[in-house]
Amino acid sequence: MKKVNFKHVLMTLSVALAFLLVGIGQAGAQSQASALVANGSAIGNSPKSLMITPTGNFVSQANALAILEDHKAAMKDQFSQLTPGSATYNALEKEYAFYCAIYDDLLKGNAVPESIMASLAVFNQDIYPTVTTTIKLAWKQSAIDLLTL
Numbered sequence: 001m002k003k004v005n006f007k008h009v010l011m012t013l014s015v016a017l018a019f020l021l022v023g024i025g026q027a028g029a030q031s032q033a034s035a036l037v038a039n040g041s042a043i044g045n046s047p048k049s050l051m052i053t054p055t056g057n058f059v060s061q062a063n064a065l066a067i068l069e070d071h072k073a074a075m076k077d078q079f080s081q082l083t084p085g086s087a088t089y090n091a092l093e094k095e096y097a098f099y100c101a102i103y104d105d106l107l108k109g110n111a112v113p114e115s116i117m118a119s120l121a122v123f124n125q126d127i128y129p130t131v132t133t134t135i136k137l138a139w140k141q142s143a144i145d146l147l148t149l
Helices: 002-039 061-079 087-107 112-122 133-147
Strands: none
Touching (some): 061 112, 087 112, 087 133
């Protein structure tokens, strides 16, 4: 009878120890992720990383306008190869609107990082329900890549 009780106690302690170690590991990973968001690093598809203003060496406002003009012209060429109303056409249309919003914001005299963030804010409105956080993060990263030195 004592052996059975000892086995039950030992199994209970083993399970409790396993849960404790797994919980500590997850808490450590969670705190690392929180620290990266606080430092401004983008983490996967985190909605928090969408709201962090990008930092880095961006091109000048005049150069950004020229780069965006070229990029928008290339996107217009892509429209001619697509069927209006198709999913690809509609996705490109929204991305084109994103780059137009950056361009317009730069014309107002805002800096490149602020223009990117202002353009993302346009797509946080309810009129664009199909633009997911993942898409917005991809657009943000694409604009950063396009407009950095």
